Amino acid sequence: MDIDVLGALDVRENGVSITPTAPKPRQLLALLALHADRVVPVGSLVEELWSGRPPRSARTTLQTYVLQLRELIAAALAHRAARHPGAGPGPRTAKDVLLTLPGGYVLSSGGGPSDLRDFERLAGTGYRAMDAGDFAAASRTLGTALDLWSGPAFADVQCGTRLATEARRLEESRLCALHQRIEADLRLGRHREVLAELTVLTSHYRTHENLHAQFMIALHRSGRRGEALNAYTHLRTTLGRDLGLEPSAQLRRLQHLILTAEPETGPARAARAVHHPNAGPRTGSR
Incomplete structure (x- = not known):
């Protein structure tokens, strides 16, 4: 699975987009993608989707949104099977990709790339280069990290309280990396x-x-x-x-x-x- 959140939301399974167009399922996927491979509690998802004012049917509606995401995932997996008919059944099903666990849900990336993980890794490498006085490496590495951003985080997602907070946190991380990259350039x-x-x-x-x-x-x-x-x-x-x-x-x-x-x-x-x-x-x- 490929996950991009540093700009427009784009989540792909086997190269096929599983990003829904409807606002609420898109919002749900964004929070799951942000915390890929970790359990996101049902309460956190409900809070994000309804900003502390959930309807009585919130949990049932949440399950409906999950089913919609799984349908998109199943279609992506079927696309892979159709393109590679001799490969046999794929190792993952929709329920393997979007798991239901006690208390919440997990979006399993299957070890695929994430622009957020790549940004954090490159930024950390750049900061260490700054600390070591290797300003050329710092500028180069931090520049590569910043190039991963195509716009504000979750730019095309209707953000609730949790995603809005995370978007602000990510923007501060971007500004920190930007400041350090410019600092390295000034040192050079x-x-x-x-x-x-x-x-x-x-x-x-x-x-x-x-x-x-x-x-x-x-x-x-x-x-x-x-x-x-x-x-x-x-x-x-x-x-x-x-x-x-x-x-x-x-x-x-x-x-x-x-x-x-x-x-x-x-x-x-x-x-x-x-x-x-x-x-x-x-x-x-x-």
Whole structure:
């Protein structure tokens, strides 16, 4: 089974899509796919589908949705049998793929690929490369991880409370990997290459201090100190207006270093000024 959730939902068995078009079964499949090979309790599925206001027939309706998914899975398995008539019966049935267990259901991936698992594996490898000072490997690996995203997680799924929470968590994971990939590029002297990307990112994530710090550093290293200082002023105004906050001490230190440093010597010190675990976003996009 192939599972993609980092963008539009796409779940395939033997290359055949088993993703339903109806909103509720699609929502059910999304939560099962997110937790592939793990039991998802019935209560969690009911909460996701009806957001804490389930009808009296919720469990019966849930079973109907499960049957609909199994029909799609059975069709995919039959397609495989039709394409390979000499292979004999397939090793899996629809009930083997979508199992009923005490307390819940399991979507069995059969060891197939998952874009989420691949992203988490590659991101972890990239973070370890950053820790080891191998910035070229970090940039390359984190870039590959980010390429797995085709849009917001579950982009075409009607999300209830649980999927919405997971989508926010995944977006934070993506932002963390993105920040670290840009950091690796800055360490490699690719400040001009990341300027356009950071221009877009800081416009979207208007109070994300790490991204703004990287934007300031990239501008300063490109000989655009005035624009770097303007970026700080704009962020400070936005933080004060939207959140009632001042920029962090690390960002204020970065502004001071840009004010006083030459472009050739300032950026390295400026970069170190914001390498702090608490110098992250104050909030999401605004």
